[in-house]
Amino acid sequence: MMSRSVHNRTSAVGVSTVTCATPPGLELGGFGARVGLSTGTHDPVTVRAFAVSDGVASTLLVVVDVSNMSVEDTLASRRRISADTGVPIDAIVIAVIHTHSAPWARPDRIQMNRIHQVFWEELNRAIEKAAKQALAGMVPAHMRLGVGVEATVARNRRIPGGQIDPTVSVLRADTVGSLGPDPFAVLVSYACHPVALGPQNLEVSADYPYYTRRVIEGVTGATSVFATGCSGQLNTGHLDRSFAEAKRLGDTVGGAALQTLGRIAPPGGEPDMAGMSGGVAASTVPVQLPRGDESGSVRSELGVVEASVTAFGWGNIRLVALPGEPFLELGLAIRDRSGHPLCVVIGYANGVPGYIPHESAYASGGYEVCQAYRAANDPGPFAADAGRNLVLAGQQALKNVDSQLSITHE
Amino acid sequence: MLTDPRAMSAGAACVKVPTRDGLVMSGFGNREGTSSGTLDPVTVRALAVVAGGVGTLLVTVDVVALEFDDTTMLRREIAARTGVLEDGIVLAATHTHSAPAAMPKRVTMGAVDPEFWDSLRHAIFTACTEAMDSVVPARLRMGTGAETTVACNRRIPGGLIDPTVSVIRVDPENVADAPLAILVSYACHPVALGPRNLAISGDYPATVRTDIEAVYPGSIALFATGCAGQLNTGHRDRTVLEAMRLGHCVAGTALSVAGQIAAPAGAPLVVGPTTDSEAPQVAAATVPVTLPLQPTDVPSNLPSVMASVTVLRWGGMHVVALPGEPFCEIGIEIREVAATLGLTTVTLGYANGVPGYLPYPDAYASGGYEVCQAHRYYGQPSAFAPDASKAVVRAAGEALNMVRLTGSKQ
Numbered sequence: 059m060m061s062r063s064v065h066n067r068t069s070a071v072g073v074s075t076v077t078c079a080t081p082p083g084l085e086l087g088g089f090g091a092r093v094g095l096s097t098g099t100h101d102p103v104t105v106r107a108f109a110v111s112d113g114v115a116s117t118l119l120v121v122v123d124v125s126n127m128s129v130e131d132t133l134a135s136r137r138r139i140s141a142d143t144g145v146p147i148d149a150i151v152i153a154v155i156h157t158h159s160a161p162w163a164r165p166d167r168i169q170m171n172r173i174h175q176v177f178w179e180e181l182n183r184a185i186e187k188a189a190k191q192a193l194a195g196m197v198p199a200h201m202r203l204g205v206g207v208e209a210t211v212a213r214n215r216r217i218p219g220g221q222i223d224p225t226v227s228v229l230r231a232d233t234v235g236s237l238g239p240d241p242f243a244v245l246v247s248y249a250c251h252p253v254a255l256g257p258q259n260l261e262v263s264a265d266y267p268y269y270t271r272r273v274i275e276g277v278t279g280a281t282s283v284f285a286t287g288c289s290g291q292l293n294t295g296h297l298d299r300s301f302a303e304a305k306r307l308g309d310t311v312g313g314a315a316l317q318t319l320g321r322i323a324p325p326g327g328e329p330d331m332a333g334m335s336g337g338v339a340a341s342t343v344p345v346q347l348p349r350g351d352e353s354g355s356v357r358s359e360l361g362v363v364e365a366s367v368t369a370f371g372w373g374n375i376r377l378v379a380l381p382g383e384p385f386l387e388l389g390l391a392i393r394d395r396s397g398h399p400l401c402v403v404i405g406y407a408n409g410v411p412g413y414i415p416h417e418s419a420y421a422s423g424g425y426e427v428c429q430a431y432r433a434a435n436d437p438g439p440f441a442a443d444a445g446r447n448l449v450l451a452g453q454q455a456l457k458n459v460d461s462q463l464s465i466t467h468e
Numbered sequence: 469m470l471t472d473p474r475a476m477s478a479g480a481a482c483v484k485v486p487t488r489d490g491l492v493m494s495g496f497g498n499r500e501g502t503s504s505g506t507l508d509p510v511t512v513r514a515l516a517v518v519a520g521g522v523g524t525l526l527v528t529v530d531v532v533a534l535e536f537d538d539t540t541m542l543r544r545e546i547a548a549r550t551g552v553l554e555d556g557i558v559l560a561a562t563h564t565h566s567a568p569a570a571m572p573k574r575v576t577m578g579a580v581d582p583e584f585w586d587s588l589r590h591a592i593f594t595a596c597t598e599a600m601d602s603v604v605p606a607r608l609r610m611g612t613g614a615e616t617t618v619a620c621n622r623r624i625p626g627g628l629i630d631p632t633v634s635v636i637r638v639d640p641e642n643v644a645d646a647p648l649a650i651l652v653s654y655a656c657h658p659v660a661l662g663p664r665n666l667a668i669s670g671d672y673p674a675t676v677r678t679d680i681e682a683v684y685p686g687s688i689a690l691f692a693t694g695c696a697g698q699l700n701t702g703h704r705d706r707t708v709l710e711a712m713r714l715g716h717c718v719a720g721t722a723l724s725v726a727g728q729i730a731a732p733a734g735a736p737l738v739v740g741p742t743t744d745s746e747a748p749q750v751a752a753a754t755v756p757v758t759l760p761l762q763p764t765d766v767p768s769n770l771p772s773v774m775a776s777v778t779v780l781r782w783g784g785m786h787v788v789a790l791p792g793e794p795f796c797e798i799g800i801e802i803r804e805v806a807a808t809l810g811l812t813t814v815t816l817g818y819a820n821g822v823p824g825y826l827p828y829p830d831a832y833a834s835g836g837y838e839v840c841q842a843h844r845y846y847g848q849p850s851a852f853a854p855d856a857s858k859a860v861v862r863a864a865g866e867a868l869n870m871v872r873l874t875g876s877k878q
Contacts, residue, residue, distance in 0.1 A: 313723025313726070
């Protein structure tokens with residue numbers, strides 16, 4: 059294999075937003091307790107894509123404003139995108155933000171009416187369109203990553219006052235040579251279920267992330283992509299399930315993101331120290347998620363879900379994308395032991411087959427361990443080994459990315 | 469005005485002051501040339517808070533400084549026009565160094581254009597009457613955040629700063645997500661733009677306000693500079709873009725806080741109206757203070773300078789408005805002492821007259837610009853003596869006591 063000199067490669071970033079029509083009459087996904095079809099649209103379902111390339115390798119992160127997509131459907135979308143664009147499947151992530159106020163995007167789980175069928179087809183086209191547009195719109199760019207803190211939005215719904223991940227990760231991309239304070243693309247990640255809007259809401263919305271993105275876009279003019287972190291047991295606390303509350307929470311996270319956005323781009327700060335001089339790499343590692351009983355033990359007769367974990371390397375920055383609804387401890391285990399100070403771990407990526415609890419959760423049972431799988435008609439919860447496998451796969455994917463990038467250092 | 473002493477009402481207004489090219493700008497002794505172009509207009513912003521027949525007005529003015537005598541006359545005129553007593557009116561300069569001179573008696577700080585001065589006075593009157601005329605029943609909430617990277621201690625590298633971002637949000641009663649005003653205070657000289665800039669600008673506070681108003685359309689954002697005597701923006705890159713970046717950092721913090729303090733479960737540091745008191749919810753006190761100058765070799769007929777300290781109490785929050793350019797230790801000391809008495813305060817500088825720097829007593833030993841040089845720019849025979857800051861702290865304590873015990877100095 060030819061050695062490549064990554065230090066001299068120009069990096070490029072592209073971003074896009076594609077909107078999907080959501081006529082009334084759609085079945086909204088996320089809450090079992092919801093009654094009735096959608097009555098309108100507060101903010102439209104969008105698909106946002108973030109493409110990064112070093113001229114040789116490219117990665118694509120696509121984020122969809124729905125609650126859930128299956129491993130199979132995301133794989134099918136990734137295949138189509140790959141065939142159309144040449145970006146390898148292993149370098150494509152399709153994540154959902156997990157809003158509970160968007161139409162179901164699980165044709166395997168609901169009986170789709172005609173309107174829903176049209177939506178589903180349009181959503182799939184939007185995913186491909188967003189991916190292509192982001193790739194086509196790539197411009198030479200610097201990337202910087204930093205973290206802020208927002209400790210009041212997410213709550214641990216299993217343990218009152220329990221652990222949350224208050225990190226607001228902010229990745230900004232600035233056009234090379236641009237003198238502006240404002241980036242053209244901003245990726246924000248925060249770990250909290252987008253459930254400020256409850257089951258009574260019948261208007262389509264991206265929930266609080268809609269407002270978070272709007273803060274960034276309104277203030278800076280950038281296109282903003284929101285990716286939900288590992289928030290299996292983290293929610294918005296259900297203080298007041300209204301759009302006003304969704305806005306308050308979204309603005310609060312948006313404020314922390316805006317502050318961080320400014321802080322990570324001081325004049326004279328060398329963007330490449332946090333950015334792109336190391337080239338682009340991707341690795342997707344298969345992961346087995348065994349089902350088990352409610353104590354967390356594997357029950358082989360209940361089957362195994364085959365999913366995957368993807369890591370992207372953008373210079374010194376790492377993004378790890380986990381499937382399902384990982385408990386926050388799993389994300390922290392990967393991030394804090396990664397050896398990379400600039401590492402973001404997101405969940406809900408390349409399929410959401412269910413909650414993936416941390417091993418510590420089984421003793422106390424609860425919704426994510428004992429109930430959620432029943433609502434989804436799954437044979438059992440994921441076993442504790444699923445969480446362990448997820449962490450190992452994340453670490454393996456990071457290692458693969460590191461070695462791809464370090465090999466090319468020669 | 470409402471008769472129930474517990475019911476607070478508030479209103480806000482923003483009035484632009486017309487400027488033209490060719491105005492003498494004030495703030496830098498080494499600036500050459502007159503104003504050319506406008507980045508953002510000079511504005512006067514007024515926040516009126518009233519209850520039980522007592523009115524208060526906090527007015528921010530986008531200039532480097534106003535004269536005590538002028539603010540006294542302006543407050544008298546505002547009182548005549550609005551019915552708010554002079555003691556309840558604060559005219560605070562934001563201290564932007566990119567605005568026209570506004571101290572007619574201090575030739576050293578730049579010749580004041582009579583037309584601008586006239587427009588400025590009228591804008592102040594208009595903003596005050598509009599704010600008073602627009603009062604509606606309102607809820608005030610206050611909280612604080614921290615921004616540690618914008619302000620720098622210019623005397624001691626890495627030395628003390630006051631990272632507090634104080635936020636008071638004012639919402640019309642029974643409206644969840646549309647504040648009518650958001651007041652932000654942060655202690656840092658607005659000098660992101662240097663002496664070479666000739667465009668009229670509010671410096672970084674202008675971006676703070678624009679960002680907040682973008683997130684809360686229809687609201688009026690006010691920025692009041694804290695005790696920033698020795699705190700500046702670090703002069704990393706004296707460009708408009710850097711002013712915007714710094715503004716984003718402070719605005720982001722403020723937006724986070726604004727969201728946090730509006731939590732349905734109640735996260736604000738302090739609220740108005742308070743529920744445990746029969747005392748009027750709004751009170752004000754102004755305490756005169758004599759600021760002694762340091763002795764000079766040359767006999768002077770100006771041994772001391774008259775100023776005043778004003779405290780506005782809105783429910784459980786206290787706005788402590790100090791004259792001059794107080795060192796950050798002064799604001800911190802007042803806040804900390806007040807906190808031991810259970811009083812929540814926000815400490816502003818540059819209020820009701822800016823006759824010069826107010827160094828903290830321990831700064832004199834090391835001399836420096838604020839202690840040894842700045843008085844020349846202010847046209848004074850010498851700097852203020854160490855007792856000046858002590859007198860200001862004492863007066864603040866007295867004013868706090870007055871609003872606390874008697875409600876109002878009437």
